[in-house]
Amino acid sequence: MPRSTFFNLPEERRNRLVREAITEFAERAYVEASLSQIAVRARIPKGSFYQYFEDKLDLYRWLLTEEVPRRKQEFLGVSPPVGGFWARLEHHVERGMAFLVEHPRLARLTAAAADPSAIAEVRGLHRSICEAGVAELRALLEEGVAEGAIRTPGADLEHATRLVSAVIGPGLTDLVLQELGAELHEVLGSDSLRRRLGGARRRRLAAWAIQFIRGGLDTGAPRSSTRKRQP
Amino acid sequence: MPRSTFFNLPEERRNRLVREAITEFAERAYVEASLSQIAVRARIPKGSFYQYFEDKLDLYRWLLTEEVPRRKQEFLGVSPPVGGFWARLEHHVERGMAFLVEHPRLARLTAAAADPSAIAEVRGLHRSICEAGVAELRALLEEGVAEGAIRTPGADLEHATRLVSAVIGPGLTDLVLQELGAELHEVLGSDSLRRRLGGARRRRLAAWAIQFIRGGLDTGAPRSSTRKRQP
DNA sequence: GTCCCATGCGACCGGTCGGTCATATGACCG
DNA sequence: CGGTCATATGACCGACCGGTCGCATGGGAC
Structure with missing residues (x-):
């Protein structure tokens, strides 16, 4: 401190x-x-x-x-929890993209938690931030399970969380950069890119990603519900 | 050179x-x-x-x-292309996990392409490697489209490729580390982890991931097929 | 033998780093 | 005024880096 x-x-x-x-x-x-x-x-x-x-x-x-x-x-x-689970998740994703677009440097610092490092203290710090993010997402998905929006049984929720996390983390970042036609480093110099990726396009992207995740969770999870946990 | x-x-x-x-x-x-x-x-x-x-x-x-x-x-x-598209993709994913488990250090070097860097030459190198990986995956997914296994229309294949890439890249790596109960850095010291994550568990994980991707591509893509490309 | 030349080698260079320390400053107190 | 104390400051330190340079070495060619 x-x-x-x-x-x-x-x-x-x-x-x-x-x-x-x-x-x-x-x-x-x-x-x-x-x-x-x-x-x-x-x-x-x-x-x-x-x-x-x-x-x-x-x-x-x-x-x-x-x-x-x-x-x-x-x-x-x-953000008050309005609408069904999928609408809330979509909103969550759209806001995340908005943050990336409006505050690229802050978003990059958040994402730095995924960077590798040879310094043990830094690794530990990054790890704790990553785990906090995953925990937050898991809590969100648990709401979906509770509401019956996700049919994933509990045992696989951990795995599902990790995959979804990859989609809305590195996946969406990659996708946004693709949409902007710029590299991360070019984007960092700019304070705001809202002119290049406005709300409408962001919402379209978010909806698209949610469809992807929704489909993945709907069909992917139940089939493996019988697998055993490791000892 | x-x-x-x-x-x-x-x-x-x-x-x-x-x-x-x-x-x-x-x-x-x-x-x-x-x-x-x-x-x-x-x-x-x-x-x-x-x-x-x-x-x-x-x-x-x-x-x-x-x-x-x-x-x-x-x-x-x-690997001779045997079986249907999804079987081939699953095999591809399983082999990728096997490589990660059997040669953690080589796999880590491959993944280094996603690392950020302030050195322009290094960024360029990483970028070209990333793009090559994405291109390879896109070619694979195009086979799926050609065979009718994927209903994604062409315009969205690029986006779909990016999300799938995030799932089988960072996503699966995270998942494998979770299964191993180890951090990347601990894993690097070991030459082979096959005893801790054998073929059977790898195949189960791969099948699981494929279900996730398959569901995502099946339901996610078509709904956005009417979107316009940016100018 | 003697020359040559590809290669082996480690002391050395300039530069940057994270971090320290002796001193300067200036507000407040008696 | 003199004394005290928190803060300001930049020269300085040792460590390490990527990279160089001049000399050593040793195996053919003749």
Whole structure:
């Protein structure tokens, strides 16, 4: 966690630091990212940085576990659970795409949890973020089971969650980039791409993905309901 | 490409270098990987390394585009196209999982194509590998369309390919790791995990994944067949 | 023998990194 | 005013990196 001095910082200075840190960690993996560069770009002496954070990992961890999720929540708002399960899931997916389009750098930081790393602490951090995401999705799918929208029996819900997670994570990201006709790195420089991928197209894509997932869960799961769990 | 001196090397020395390079690049992303470490572990002076390769990227590129694909082909063998489309796809998926289980390090190098990188050349290399993989899968799915096994009209095949790719790529990898109860990094140290994930369980998982994909393609695609392409 | 040349080799180079430390600054207190 | 204390600062540190360079070596050609 940041030191108290960080939170006492004049707002403009603190914002500069956070903004440049997000940019750096969005464009470069943890090891590639350079504190010196962040400091220079934020016009904050490196010595001062260490008054605000314990070290590089402290900053990274705070971004991934506090700042980015906070901003994501802010963007998503509180979405009241309206409509049937599939409509809710579709809405969830569409909002996720909207976040990717409106805040590419924040979305990239969220996705960084899937990056490999040779540093054990970073791996652990990424892992915990991944698992939290999977748990959230599993809870959502469990609602679908409870409502009878999904016929998957409990034993396979874990597997189903993983596949669905891959579809709405890397799969949809890939698809969105394809639609934009751009690479991730080009997209990061832009603050907002809403002009290139508006709500209508996003909703069409989301509906399409939901059809894919719905079909997969409907026919895929029940046939393997008799498999045994590993000991 | 490696220099000619590399291919003239005594076999044992060359194998040591290749083995240690594969290990290093499997465990660490490109930027994290250290030539010095590879050289030390392969007991080859760093000066000598530069007799064999232009630079670090030359080695990495050769591994990703030549050596690893060659070994993968060797492992997969020439699989004659027998059975219907879905049976063939299932076989394809099962063999992919087998490769992951029997040669985790090689499989990890193949998957490295999805890693982000701030180095333009590395990004380009990764991108070309990814696109090649997608093209291969698309060709396969086109067979399915030709045979009438998939009802997806042509316009959406590109999108469908991307989602299927996410399922059998990151999705299945995640699922396999879940089955193994291990993290990727733990798995890399082992040469073979066949005792922990044998053919029977692999086939069950593959069949499960195919059901998921089949259901997704059957119901998901046709409904959006009327959408317009972007200008 | 002597020359040549491909290859082996490790000390060395410039550069960047994450992180530290001695000092400077300036607000507040007596 | 002098003293104290939190904070600001940038020169500096040791480690490591990818890559180079000049010398060593050794097997033919003659």
